[in-house]
Amino acid sequence: MGEPGELAADEHVRYIVTAEKKKDSFESLVMEHLRLSGAYWGLTTLDLLHKLQAVDAREVVDWIMSCYHPESGGFAGNVGHDPHVLYTLSAVQVLCLFDRLDVLDVDKIADYVAGLQKEDGSFAGDIWGEVDTRFSYISICTLSLLHRLHKINVEKAVEYIVSCKNLDGGFGAMPGGESHAGQIFCCVGALAITGSLHHVDRDLLGWWLCERQCRDGGLNGRPEKLADVCYSWWVLSSLIMIDRVHWIDKEKLAKFILNCQDKENGGISDRPDNAVDIYHTYFGVAGLSLMEYPGVKPMDPAYALPLDVVNRIFLRKQQ
Amino acid sequence: MGSSSGEEEGTNKWVPPSQRPELADVVPVGQDDGPCPVVSISYRDDFREVMDYFRALYSAGERSPRALHFTAEAIHFNPGNYTVWHFRRLVLEALDTDLLQEMNFVDQIAESNPKNYQVWHHKRWLAEKLGPDAANSEHEFTRKMLAIDAKNYHAWSHRQWVLQALGGWESELQYCNQLLEEDVFNNSAWNQRYLVITSSPLLGGLVAMRDSEVDYTVEAIMANPRNESPWRYLKGLYKGDNYLPVADRRISDVCLKVLKDDSTCIFALSLLVDLLRMGLQPSDELKGTIESMENCDPETSHVDLATAVCSILQKCDPLRISYWSWYRTTLS
Ligand SMILES: [Zn+2]
Numbered sequence: 254m255g256e257p258g259e260l261a262a263d264e265h266v267r268y269i270v271t272a273e274k275k276k277d278s279f280e281s282l283v284m285e286h287l288r289l290s291g292a293y294w295g296l297t298t299l300d301l302l303h304k305l306q307a308v309d310a311r312e313v314v315d316w317i318m319s320c321y322h323p324e325s326g327g328f329a330g331n332v333g334h335d336p337h338v339l340y341t342l343s344a345v346q347v348l349c350l351f352d353r354l355d356v357l358d359v360d361k362i363a364d365y366v367a368g369l370q371k372e373d374g375s376f377a378g379d380i381w382g383e384v385d386t387r388f389s390y391i392s393i394c395t396l397s398l399l400h401r402l403h404k405i406n407v408e409k410a411v412e413y414i415v416s417c418k419n420l421d422g423g424f425g426a427m428p429g430g431e432s433h434a435g436q437i438f439c440c441v442g443a444l445a446i447t448g449s450l451h452h453v454d455r456d457l458l459g460w461w462l463c464e465r466q467c468r469d470g471g472l473n474g475r476p477e478k479l480a481d482v483c484y485s486w487w488v489l490s491s492l493i494m495i496d497r498v499h500w501i502d503k504e505k506l507a508k509f510i511l512n513c514q515d516k517e518n519g520g521i522s523d524r525p526d527n528a529v530d531i532y533h534t535y536f537g538v539a540g541l542s543l544m545e546y547p548g549v550k551p552m553d554p555a556y557a558l559p560l561d562v563v564n565r566i567f568l569r570k571q572q
Numbered sequence: 573m574g575s576s577s578g579e580e581e582g583t584n585k586w587v588p589p590s591q592r593p594e595l596a597d598v599v600p601v602g603q604d605d606g607p608c609p610v611v612s613i614s615y616r617d618d619f620r621e622v623m624d625y626f627r628a629l630y631s632a633g634e635r636s637p638r639a640l641h642f643t644a645e646a647i648h649f650n651p652g653n654y655t656v657w658h659f660r661r662l663v664l665e666a667l668d669t670d671l672l673q674e675m676n677f678v679d680q681i682a683e684s685n686p687k688n689y690q691v692w693h694h695k696r697w698l699a700e701k702l703g704p705d706a707a708n709s710e711h712e713f714t715r716k717m718l719a720i721d722a723k724n725y726h727a728w729s730h731r732q733w734v735l736q737a738l739g740g741w742e743s744e745l746q747y748c749n750q751l752l753e754e755d756v757f758n759n760s761a762w763n764q765r766y767l768v769i770t771s772s773p774l775l776g777g778l779v780a781m782r783d784s785e786v787d788y789t790v791e792a793i794m795a796n797p798r799n800e801s802p803w804r805y806l807k808g809l810y811k812g813d814n815y816l817p818v819a820d821r822r823i824s825d826v827c828l829k830v831l832k833d834d835s836t837c838i839f840a841l842s843l844l845v846d847l848l849r850m851g852l853q854p855s856d857e858l859k860g861t862i863e864s865m866e867n868c869d870p871e872t873s874h875v876d877l878a879t880a881v882c883s884i885l886q887k888c889d890p891l892r893i894s895y896w897s898w899y900r901t902t903l904s
Contacts, residue, residue, distance in 0.1 A: 286653045333601075333627060334655040381658065383693040420766060420808025426725070429732050429771065431763035433725060463892050464800065475723070476759040476800045500895040 260541060261516045262548060265534055266304045268519025269295045272531055288331040289320055293343040294535035300350050300559050301538050301550045310351045317344050318356060326358070326365030327379070337379045338366060342391045345398050349562050354399070363401035366392045374409030375427075385426045386417050390439035394556060397446045398566060411449045414440045422457030434465060434474040434487040445494045445555040459497030462488050470505030471524070481523045482513050482533045485540030490554035493543060503544045510537045588618060589625040594638055600624030601631060619649045630659050635666035644677065651681050657690045661697065671698055675706070679713055686717055692726045696733060707740035715747070722751060723760045732767060741772045756792055762801040766808060782809050790826045797830040803839040807846070814850040823847065828858050835865045836888040841881055848878035849903060878903050 272295065296313070299305050320329045320340065327336025328344040341362065348354050369377045369392060376388040389410060396402045416428045417440060423432025424440035437458070444450050465472045465488050471480025472488045485506060492498040512525045513533070520529025521537035542552040542559075553563040589595050602624050626646045629639045643660040646653065664674060675698050682691045695713075699706045714731040717724055735741055745768050751761035769781040786809060792802045806826075810817045817823045824847055830840040848854065854862075854877050862868060862877060867884045882900040886893050 286650075286655060329655070333631070334653075335658045337654065379654075379658075381661065381693065381697065383689075383696070419763070420811065421804045425763075426729050427732070429736070429763075429767040430729055431725070431760050460895060461804075463895055466891055468891075477757045478723070500892060500898070502891050505891070 258511065258516065260511060260538075260546060260548065261514050261519060262302050264516060264519030265514075265521070265538065266299060266302055266307060266519070268515075268529070268534065269298055269531065270307050286330045286334055287340070289317070289328060289340040289343045289347075290330065291531055292317070293346050294531050296347055296350055297558065298531075298535045298538045300562070301542050301552065302548070303550065305350060310353070313347065314351060314353050314356060317347055320344065323358075323361070326361040326363075335379065336365070338369060338376070338388055338391045338395065339378060341366060342395045345395050346556075346558055349398060349558055349566060352562075352565060354566075357399075359399050359401065363396055363399050363404050366395050367401075367404040370405050370410065372409075374406060374411070374413035376410070386414060386424060386436050386443075387426065387439050389414055390443040393443045393446050398556065402447070407447050411444065411447055411452065414443055415452045418452070421461045422454045422459075423461050431475065432461065434462070434472070434484050434491070437462070437491050438487040441491045441494050442555045442557075450495065453495055455495040455497060459492060459495055459500055462492050462497070463500040466501050466506065469509055470502065471509035472501075472506065479524065480509065482510055482521055482540065483523065483536040485510055486536040486543070489540055489543045490552075490557070493554040498543075507541060507544055507546065510540055513537060586618070588621055589642075590621060595625060598625055598628045601627035622646055622649055626656060626659075630655070635663045637667065639663050640667060640669070647681060651685045651688050651691055654690050657694055661694070671702055674698055675702070675709075682713075682717070686721060686724055687726055689726070692730050695730060699734060699738065704738045707734055707738040710734045710738070711740050718751070722755060722758050725760075728760050728764065732764070735767075736771070741768070741774050744768045744772060745775070752792065756796055757799050757801065759801045762805050766805065778809070778811065785809055786820065786822055790822055793826055794829065797834055797837050797840060800839060803843055807843065818847055818850050818852045824852055824855075824858065828855075828861060831861055831865075836867065836884075838885065838889050841885050841888075845878050845881040845885070845899065848876075848881065876903070 292313070296305065296308065299307055317328070319332045320334070321344070322329060322336040325336045327338065328341040329336050330340045345354070345357070345362070348357065369379070369388070371377060371384065375384045376392045377384050378388045378391075392405070393402070393410060396404060414424070417424045417426070417430060417436075419425060419432045421432050423437050425431050425433060426436050430436070441450070441453060441458075444452055464476070465474070465484065467473055467480040469480055471482070472484040473480050474484045474487065489498060489501075489506075492501065509525075510521070513522045513527070514520070514537070515522070515529045518529075519534075520531070521534040522529045523533050538549060539552055539557070542549045543554060545551065551560045552558070553560050556563050589598075590600070600621065622642075622645055626642055629642055640660065640663045643656050643663065646656045647660070650656075664671075675695070678691060678694050678698065682688070682695065685691050695710075699710050711731065711734060714727045714734070717727040718731075721727070735744065745765070748761055748765040748768060751758055752765070755761070769775060769785060770778045775781055786806065789802045789806045789809070793799070793806070806823065807817070824844070827840045827844040827847070830837050831844070834840070859877060862880055862884070865884060867887045868880055869883055879900060882896055882903065885896040886900070889896060
């Protein structure tokens, strides 16, 4: 592997900007239905690296709005697809990056998201009713960014999330589901946003999370799994939210992430020497941001947006 | 769904939609992505053409057998496209199709795409419509998928949902036994075991099961002490109760036995320090074992045993030294 060296920021920027333009690649055809999430991963990474101006803001905002479904109030993953909360959050997050929430019919979108809450407090992802704690987080995060949390039953939403807590202090996708770092991020994030972190057993969960650090310095998502760059984000952000991030070895983790870079062509992969993709590029840079890596903007662990963007939204809130 | 192409792969030659007589009246609709330079790869062009025809039928809202057939073809190209699945459900509802046949269709897709959210959601949607009669065949299916990847989160979620919504608990504990026999490190199987002993309507709940579960878990730990899952499971059996695990000799005994063979086993040391913090009075044998460990600082032997164990952990788990240092501060 050799020396991991430094973050190849310029190469990553180039990788993202050119990936955005490769609309005709086979990969982009397969990814067609989740272009909006891809846009969020790529653009947030650019912003973290102080390079958001490398893309044309107006073009991006126009394209985002062409994925909007005025009848439902939700966003689709791409033009002509069906709306889903996953892409609704991505759309709202990208508009936050560009400080353009003004283009939205905020109440219409908030009603769409709030309408997906079930009686037991859980959330479905779309009209077809798939329930998962991921959607609890997505809905709560979206509504909070839009200053519309009051449109849902927060108490019930929290109750449902707490019902997914396990003996190891972690959380699963539904009651009884195995603890998984991605689901833990969603549950802890939703509890953080709603001011309900007192439901988390911080020391117990903190120990489970710091046990995710493997000998190679990377973090895994469940016991006996391999380390993967994307868990740098899920695990670290959760540890920060419960104030236990000092329990892991940050230096070793940073080295693991830097070792997964393609230093020539840009991009970050899931593990050293694998092929890079935009998803892991985002999670790698975001993980480094959470560890205050020099030259990378600090990130908010709950909203998954740069801290200055989140501050802009909540400090300005006067409505 | 007996139309010309797509579903019966292999035997028939694939005919591009633009050359099929049954689609002559459909005007394909391209993805509105802005200008794109075309570099030709033939598979990709087929894919694009199928999607263009799909979009045409979708935007016309056509609920017909050929629309159903076409969603199948689009799914074969890209099973991750949720819009195609949505549309397929609308067509299925409108046509009043045989849902068992549909389950066979989605099972085939799931087998080659075991980690696809849409596929599993479609299965759940179908199972919900089919009701309790579907429970056994669904359990059989997840069993098959878990035989390939015993930690597939989607398969586990589906299995748990079927258990709770449609039933079929009868052999679930035995299934957990089997999986743990195959791989005692399988955390998903330990998690499932916890669900079964706490939620199965046939077993009487956690308190009734605790005694035999402690024996089972201790045995699993003795076979493989460096396995995180059973240690956590053992603690979970007492669910926050401080008195019971301290009073149950089997718990401190398993720590002692493991540490005699493997003095740096983090999970044994960790549970031991938990027990000491909760009020365990250490036996002379336990004290002697700890004090004779090579990582045990001779200067700490006069301080309390919990602190001594913590300082051993600081040495043998350097990656988490901050955690153990913090833990040590909670002891005074
Ligand atoms: Zn990953």
